[in-house]
Amino acid sequence: MEPIATALTIGQLAAGVGVNVETIRFYQRRGLLREPPRPPGGIRHYSAEDVARVKFIKSAQRMGFSLDEIHHLLRLDEGMQCDAAAELAAQHLNDVRTRLQDLHRIEATLAKLLEQCRQGDEKVACPLIAALHEDEVGAPY
Template identity: 90%
Template sequence: MKDRKIALTIGRLAATVGVNVETIRFYQRRGLLFEPPRPPGGIRHYSAQDVARVKFIKSAQRMGFSLDEIHHLLQLDEGMQCDAAAALAAHHLDDVRQRLRDLHRIEATLENLLEQCRQGEKKVACPLIAALHAQAQ
């Protein structure tokens, strides 16, 4: 028989890891979390291993990994394939660095446009709005 401390219902699992029950179900549909068998007339119970797995998923999401990448990492974890995990992380790091470059470019553009807005006359079209219109075309 399972120890009651680690036999969690889906609601308790969700509360323990700080997510919604629907998030747990979504992870199950995506193949990120296994759905335990339902005993006849009973309720499914989740283990400490399930808690750890959901915490891993949430941690990887905070690092910016997509659910597909997380699924791949979970598969690699089961086979202890550090080289493949490192390759995935290196690719992700390249993506993060590109997004940072993009964000720095956006930051500089916004700073410039805000400065133009502050210096502009009230009767002249707003440089920020004008720039957004120009990019939309």
């Protein structure tokens, strides 16, 4: 991949980091990315710092952080507050582990219902559909 220039248009920034122009605008509306000033009669230019910031946002999203959490992490990064960032990450890890437990429970329930469907008699209601009607699938919601 070629190095990205330091005076980029919004389109060049978006293409350089692999997102849509509307994604850049969305990040700006959410306060995750600055909107550079527009010179009179000119176009806005983005810097290498903006490239790094969008890459950070995308990386954090891949880790499952919400945009609100990413906003908080970006503010912490500006102040080098590792303890606070670690606390946020620990909370996120706890949330991920809880979701994994929920997914394992859902997986086990679905596997059980699917097995009942396969062993079922065509003359009785499908166990999966019956369980969904009765809200017995054990979902965490």
